Amino acid sequence: MIPLSWYLIFAALLFCIGLYGVLARRNAVGVLMGIELMLNAVNVNLLAFWRYLYTGTGAQVFVAVVLVAAAAEAVIGLALIISAYRRRKTVAADEMTLLKG
């Protein structure tokens, strides 16, 4: 059978790839894709702990709440990016300087 460590290492690698995407991408939509990868890694971890250690409903509720938060985050993030694109005609994260005085 698969030991728990395989899932944990897989999720850690996925999280770090997502972190690299968040930090290194210029396109703001690419940054959101990196955040989605990180949230998926968190869900893999939660479901692995649910299967191996805590076989109750609590971990499943946790996974469902993370899913809802990911959906809300994607909706709001993409709405903000589209709104900023309408005003500035750019989606580069380092050119979004609307708040600079």
Add this chain to the structure above:
Amino acid sequence: MTPLQIIFLIVAVLTLGCAVMVVSTKRMMHAALWLVMTLLGVAVTFATLESAFFTVVQVVVYIGAIAILIIFAVMLTRPEIQEKEPALNRGAWLAGLAALLVFAGLAAGLSLLPSFGSQRPPAAVEDIAALGAALVSPDAYVIPFEVASVLLIGALIGAIYVTGSQQQP
């Protein structure tokens, strides 16, 4: 090596490869399609964890809704000059260093867990009826359920408000 281990390793390598393509490919539409493949790989990982419900939810919510939303955002925000500019910002090597350091820290911390190499208990225990009952039971998780509902309504109204106003600054 059992067949489940071989399946897990193949899916894990494919998923991580697709994830690397998501963060490194130049064209955002290709990155969105690689993201769909990555989400599918994570769904198969959920299936190897014997969680049928979250496998279906992953396919429906992530691939069916969030990935399509991201593809629409890529199509709505596509300037012509974007393809020629660099896809990564100037501090990309710092980002790679930070990701490597975070992975080293995570691996070191995880290997200290007493349950790091534990095997799974034999019985498959996914009880969707109990999950549904726990979500609406007052002495279980009805408060997080309602907070999640309010969060979704807030996201819906906020998205309509932010993108609906057409006036220019």
